[in-house]
Amino acid sequence: MMEYPKDYKISRLIAKKMIGTILPAEEEKLEAWLKEDVRNGELFQRILEGKNVPDRDLYAERFEVNESWVVIKKQLVEQDKRWSISPWWMGIAASIVLLVGIGLYLGLLRKPAVQEIAQPIARIETGGSKAVLITSSGDKIVLQDTSMQLISLGSGMIARNDGSRVSYEGVGEGDGEDVLAYNTIRVPRGGEYKLFLSDSTEVFLNSGSEIRFPVKFGKSKRDVFLRGEAFFIVKKDASRPFVVNADDKVSVEVLGTQFNLQAYPDKKMVETTLNEGLVRVYDKKQSVKIKPDQQVVYNCEDSKLVVREVDASLYSAWKDGRLVLLNNTLEDIMACLGRWYNIDVFWVNPELKEYHFSGELARYEDFMEILDMLEKATRVHFEVKDRTVFVSKIFK
Structure with missing residues (x-):
């Protein structure tokens, strides 16, 4: 099973404990670690009570990346300045997050060197909630406005947009013919958006993604088409399975579940990762079913489906x-x-x-x-x- 090294996990729990963001389940794991060895408790107390760099040195020595630590240790003074307006323990916790979150556990570690960061000519900032709705008639409607939008789609259906999500509302599901009007929501690079389909299924769309879906689902099925990455919370309906068709490569069939699907056109793999429920992943030649904390990887080069054990929450953390x-x-x-x-x-x-x-x-x-x-x-x-x-x- 793919997972973080144990020291990495514990360090994150310690940091969360120190800044007051640890969850009950995480606190239980931290307590279990403290009880494993009396030295763990002593180390934790030194980190918790320490007010200077040597205490952090002692903690960092637990990691088998001494070369990286020597360099990063020299930068702690600067890190402390960044957190000077916070309590002393916030500075220590922030340093721990920095050290173990990106600097300490490297798959290909080389002897590091301190290098000045180039100053950008143009400031690059993270995007926000923005998308474009393309209706079945070809109209393009920008969805990033902060004011409420009510978009009439015909047949009693409307799209309600509030600037960060759009929902489809109107006449009852499954009471029409299976001649469907499709809309598309396209999220650009630097954007993200949330969608509520007409059956109340929730879809979180990542940057550079698009989804094509019926304004209203028909009587017998619920099919949508994805390019990019999305996290689905599917409304259960035993009479109408929900199927996500991923970039014309594989399909994912569910009744009611939560899963992440990544199918960017420029990637060689399509990954389906299950958080809750049960899903079936298939193409024209093969089919596999997976349970929570399993992932199906479809290799676009050899068209094989491979199942592996994972921590599913890590793959949907992007949302x-x-x-x-x-x-x-x-x-x-x-x-x-x-x-x-x-x-x-x-x-x-x-x-x-x-x-x-x-x-x-x-x-x-x-x-x-x-x-x-x-x-x-x-x-x-x-x-x-x-x-x-x-x-x-x-x-x-």
Whole structure:
């Protein structure tokens, strides 16, 4: 089963405990770790009560990445300044999050070097809720307005838009003929949007994605068509299975469940990850069923379906503004950031694409913060010109 190293998990729980955001289930895991070994409790107390850098040094020594720690330790003074308006423990917790979230557990670690971050010519910020609705008649309606919109779709159906989500409302489901009028919602790079279908199914759309769906579902089926990535919370209806057709490659059939589906056209894999319920993933030749915390990976090159065990919540973390890295390549990371921030990437040294990372990133308002953390943890340099990021290797 793919998962974080144990030290990584515990460090995040400690940080959450210190800043007061730990959940009850997470606190139980932390308590269990504390009871495993008396030294764990002593270490936790030193972190909790310590007010200076040496206490953080002691904690960081638990990780088998000493070279990376030596460099990042030199930057803690600067990190403390960033949190100077907060209580002392907020600074320590923030440093722990920074250290273990991106800097300490690297799949391809090289001896790091401190490098200045290039200043952007144009400020690159995360996008917000924005999308375009394309009606069955071809009309294009921008959905990012903050004011309420009521869009008449005919046959008693309306689309209600509030600036961050759109919902379809009107006459009852399944009482019409199976001659359906389809709408499309297209989310650009740098955007995100939430959709309520006419059967009350919820769809969270990620950047650079689009979904084609009936204004009102017919009597016998509920079919939608996805390109990109979306998280679905499907309304249960035993008489009408819900089917997501992923970029003309595979289909996912459910009755009522929660799952994440990633099917970007430029990726070689289509990933279906199940959070709750039961789904069937199939193409014209094969079919598999999966249970919660399982994932089906469809390889577009050999057309094979492979099932693997995962922590499903990590794959849908994007809808909460987090990118969880599980030994991801730098190429995948930059592709995701490209969609989130609507930037292009130029690889000065293409071999850097294969660097691997595990950790966690957030959709910061300032894009440079993410590049800053990546630079501090590895021998990679980022230079931003307009909306293009140049990625090069640090040789010294």
